[in-house]
Amino acid sequence: MMQNPDNxxxxxxMGYIGGKWKPIVLIRILTGVKVRFGKLAxxxxxxxxxxxxxxxxxLEEDGLIIRHSYMEKPPRVEYELSELGKTLIPVLKAxxxxxxQIEDPAHRSVWDPVIR
Amino acid sequence: MMQNPDNxxxxxxMGYIGGKWKPIVLIRILTGVKVRFGKLAxxxxxxxxxxxxxxxxxLEEDGLIIRHSYMEKPPRVEYELSELGKTLIPVLKAxxxxxxQIEDPAHRSVWDPVIR
DNA sequence: CTCATTAGTTACCTCTTTGTTACCACTAAT
DNA sequence: ATTAGTGGTAACAAAGAGGTAACTAATGAG
Numbered sequence: 001m002m003q004n005p006d007n008x009x010x011x012x013x014m015g016y017i018g019g020k021w022k023p024i025v026l027i028r029i030l031t032g033v034k035v036r037f038g039k040l041a042x043x044x045x046x047x048x049x050x051x052x053x054x055x056x057x058x059l060e061e062d063g064l065i066i067r068h069s070y071m072e073k074p075p076r077v078e079y080e081l082s083e084l085g086k087t088l089i090p091v092l093k094a095x096x097x098x099x100x101q102i103e104d105p106a107h108r109s110v111w112d113p114v115i116r
Numbered sequence: 117m118m119q120n121p122d123n124x125x126x127x128x129x130m131g132y133i134g135g136k137w138k139p140i141v142l143i144r145i146l147t148g149v150k151v152r153f154g155k156l157a158x159x160x161x162x163x164x165x166x167x168x169x170x171x172x173x174x175l176e177e178d179g180l181i182i183r184h185s186y187m188e189k190p191p192r193v194e195y196e197l198s199e200l201g202k203t204l205i206p207v208l209k210a211x212x213x214x215x216x217q218i219e220d221p222a223h224r225s226v227w228d229p230v231i232r
Numbered sequence: 233c234t235c236a237t238t239a240g241t242t243a244c245c246t247c248t249t250t251g252t253t254a255c256c257a258c259t260a261a262t
Numbered sequence: 263a264t265t266a267g268t269g270g271t272a273a274c275a276a277a278g279a280g281g282t283a284a285c286t287a288a289t290g291a292g
Binding site: 075 | 267270
């Protein structure tokens with residue numbers, strides 16, 4: 001009966017999105033359109049490029065996002081949500097809604113223009 | 117437009133439940149009944165008592181749970197979900213449902229007998 | 233008298249996560 | 263020749279999370 005955390009569904013979820021930046025990165029990617037690495041980096045100035053690429057790699061290894069690498073010079077890499085990643089949308093939305101309701105910040109959320 | 121993570125609703129939510137053990141502890145407490153420290157510790161053998169009391173203190177400081185301390189010897193302390201904590205239930209449920217769906221474990225979830 | 237009980241706290245240590253800085257390879261444009 | 267643009271990586275530093283063992287105090291059991 002959930003003796004160890006590996007059997008706990010919530011812990012499993014945390015294993016996927018529990019990183020410090022994972023949820024934000026996912027939200028930036030779930031717009032549906034493919035996003036380039038550089039664009040993500042500009043949108044999130046507080047996360048260094050190394051950490052960003054590290055988080056993206058982990059998300060890809062976990063099968064939540066898909067990485068498209070076009071062998072061009074200069075390089076072009078695009079990320080998009082996988083089918084598995086899309087199933088996370090309700091979770092991210094619930095987390096967003098709660099955080100938005102706790103303290104009403106004077107800014108437009110990423111969800112508003114995208115998910116409506 | 118969400119330049120820094122402090123303005124992001126998802127990051128704010130993670131600040132409340134982002135710890136490794138926070139969601140599990142919350143789920144154990146949300147049964148509605150007051151729970152004693154020792155019972156929680158027994159239910160979650162993988163979390164040390166020190167970390168458990170630390171997480172409980174943080175959850176209390178964040179206003180998610182209420183701590184009832186009866187000045188007895190030996191001490192008796194009971195925890196229950198606060199009103200604010202109850203608003204987290206949909207989030208925890210979403211996280212649970214996703215984790216349960218990813219890989220169907222052969223065990224009964226905490227939700228099943230409690231939330232129906 | 234001594235031990236067990238309960239819910240911690242404190243000091244000390246390790247392991248993991250996160251962050252900073254510098255650098256690469258290649259092309260096109262200046 | 264040099265610079266800008268792209269998507270990174272390697273080496274190192276810092277911060278955070280988590281763990282163990284020892285200690286507290288009043289009462290009741292043996």
